Amino acid sequence: MSTQVSTNRGRLFRRLSPTQFVVLAYAGTVSIGATLLRLPAATVSESLSFVDALFMAMSAICVTGLTVMTIGSELTVFGQLVIMELI
Numbered sequence: 001m002s003t004q005v006s007t008n009r010g011r012l013f014r015r016l017s018p019t020q021f022v023v024l025a026y027a028g029t030v031s032i033g034a035t036l037l038r039l040p041a042a043t044v045s046e047s048l049s050f051v052d053a054l055f056m057a058m059s060a061i062c063v064t065g066l067t068v069m070t071i072g073s074e075l076t077v078f079g080q081l082v083i084m085e086l087i
Helices: 002-015 018-038 050-062 077-086
Strands: none
Touching (some): 018 050, 018 077
16 A cells, blocks of 8 residues: 555656746745744744745745844744744
8 A cells, every 4th residue: 555655656756847846845845834933832922924924934945034023032943943944
C-alpha cells in the first residue's frame, strides 16, 4: 500500500514542469509560514490577521524586509524563528 502511494506521488512530480513546481513550492511555503504566524504563540499580544500573516510570510520569502509590525518587540521567539526560517 505504501509503495502505491509513493509511486502516485512520484508520477505527480514528474508531470509538473519546473515552473509549476517552483510556483507550487513557493505557494506551499508561504501558506505554511502564514499559518504558523497566525498561531497565538507567534505574537505577544493578539494574533495576526490572515492578510498580515500572508504579507509577512511572502515578504520574508522574497527577502524584501517589509513588515506590518515590529518583529523584535511584537513577535515571540517562536514567531521570530518562523520569520528567520522563511528567509
